[in-house]
Amino acid sequence: MTNTMTMSRLTLVISTLLLFFSVTLSANEANTTNALKLGSYQNIVEQQAGHPLVVVFWSITCASCLKEMATIKEIHQEQPNLPIVMISIDDISEAPLVLATLKDKGLSDLESWVFAESNTQRLRYEIDSTWYGEIPRLYFLDADHNRRGISGKISKADWLELLAG
């Protein structure tokens, strides 16, 4: 029990520190996350009008998503000008863990969002009315913003093929 309490306190301390750093660093580095509400997705896409864009939906508890991040890191290193937006479908209360996970996977400089609506189904529907919620879910948008949605972890070769259009 003492062990459990120590671990709980440790988790609390780590969470507090993560929250502290996420707030203090946000002024200087892109090490912060945003709250995804109804309408946010449309704004994200419009910000990149005329440019290709990749949007990745993921979760801190999704093993396939965490594996996919190694490929995302490679693509990001090779094509640093390609905007890749990471959207976590976890609750906004998990923001510290979302940030810690992105940092751990070397993706903390990517634009990051976390679901912040209690009715996540409505939020998903607004993004894609055919998406059942399976993750990872990737959207490849070309310069004209023609969109292709893919469910599940894909290989680097698949990424390159989809990016080539």
Next chain:
Amino acid sequence: MLKYFQKPTPSQFIWLFILAPLLLTACQSTGKTASLNPYHGHGSTALKGIIVTDFAPDGTLWRLFPTNKNIFVEHSTDLGHSFSRSFKVNPEQQKINIWAENPPIIKVSRSGRIHVLYYADENQRATTYFSYSDDQGRTFSTPILVSDEATTAMHYMDQMLVDSTGKVYFFWHDTRHGRHDPKLGSGVVSLYYTTFDSLNGRLENQKITGGICSCCRTATALAPNDKPVILARMVLETGIRDHALIRLLDNNQWSKPIQAITDDWRVDACPEHGPAISIDDQGRSHLVWFTLGEQRQGIFYAHTDDYGQHVSHPPLALGDSSQLPGHPDVLAIGNRVYLTWQQFDGQQTDIVVQHSIDRGHTWSHPKNVLSVSGRSAHPKLLRKNKKAYLIWSTEAKGLQLINITHD
């Protein structure tokens, strides 16, 4: 005739205004009873809008009410119109961690013992705890960990079955053998189980199989011989995530998984969309599941009389495919089979029911019976003797219970 269409007086108009929604609700319901309990005595709403229930053999409705820090249990003798005072299960506050695909469970045995299973964040996230009460919920046993590696391996998606003798079975997804197999993909875990049939017995954990898709809830039911049958989304060697049946044989060994459904869903993803199973008293297993496979996409029903060797074909497609039908449940009572699932039209979630009176050969038309805007749990079917009830827990309207029995 014209006199019947006179302009209503102001007072009549007010009554019409009040009664119209009630009448509409009554017309939507297929059953005889509907109850609504949006309010409760905890000073906060149920965590994520998730309340779970079970009927005791005497017809008392028991519900488990989770909050951020506690698990409460209450009961109702008037089908949910009113509930008893709340009894707390966990004596020390914990960070309760549940979600729609991973809800807590309450089960009442034939002897009246109240069994409770819930999840709290400890060394591992969403660690499973079990507690029971032998005095109608007034006091609960100190919650114990179900997994014997609870501090080092994540374990979740539990199921709890109580057989006719009161023996309790627990089943769960366990990461203790976690390793990445490129052939299979990610998120592949083991299915574990244990039993509890004594007051202070240790819960000895045993592995049933590997190759379980981690994030889809596994379904379980008792066969007529009182032994468990499992329907799980498994990850086959080719990376395909289709459903298999496993059962406890008469020699108390688990059968090898039998792939019951061939959808050919090759994906390395978390669908978060588990199946359901109900077995009738002649041993027919009624199955419902979700897939986005090559063969079919959406939610489906089929049945098998030999635990997956032969399965009815083609599967029955359920729901309006343009409204993301999902999270189905099934309940068999004699020759009657009841189905429910949820749909979403962009604004609100609808609950649909459908039934068969001939063990799943022919089906009624689907019917929308409830709807709500906002967060909700998955719809569930509950048996109360020969009657079938739909129960749905939502953030906006609390717990809703409808008798959907087709006599």
